[in-house]
Amino acid sequence: MATKIPTEIIIEICLHLTPNDLYSLSLICKKYRSLLWSTTTTTQDIWRLSRLSFVPNLTLPPPLLHTNNKEPLKRMSEQQYIWLMILCEKCYFCDQKNKMELTMYWEGKFYSCEKCLAKKVIR
Ligand SMILES: [Zn+2]
Known part of the structure; x- marks a missing residue:
């Protein structure tokens, strides 16, 4: 049934959803996943609008990513x-969910607890 809804209508609906709802929708089927995890301007706009509408303390744009010096700087996608x-609520390596124990590592784009970081990451 969901596959019969035209993409334009799905996009229109998505423009009114929270980030959590968008994420949940992306888990429903390949069509929604491919739409909602794409890096097209339309999809980036959907997530940006959702972020600005429903997460008032997250108004800064996504950060620039480290690249090697040969490539131009890239911005992290809205979804990431x-x-x-x-949306991410636990350590990338274990099930530690206490956010006070977790640190975000922008270079690797993940949260980790100190114990896992010491064991799993080479500095
Ligand atoms: Zn951990």
Whole structure:
């Protein structure tokens, strides 16, 4: 049934959803996943609007990513940014969910607890 809804209508609906709802929708089927995890301007606008409408303390744009010096600087996608800042709630390696124990590592784009970081990451 969902596959019969025209993409334009799905996009219109998405423009009114919270980041959590967008994420949930992306888990429903391949069509929604492909739409909502794309890096097209339309999809980035959907997530940006959702972030600005429903997460008032997250108004800064996604950060620039470290690249090697040969490539131009790239901005993190809206989906990655929202995932890291709002949706991700546990250590990347274990199930530690206490946010006070977790630190975000922008270079690797993940949250980790100190114990896992010491064991899993080479500095
Ligand atoms: Zn951990």
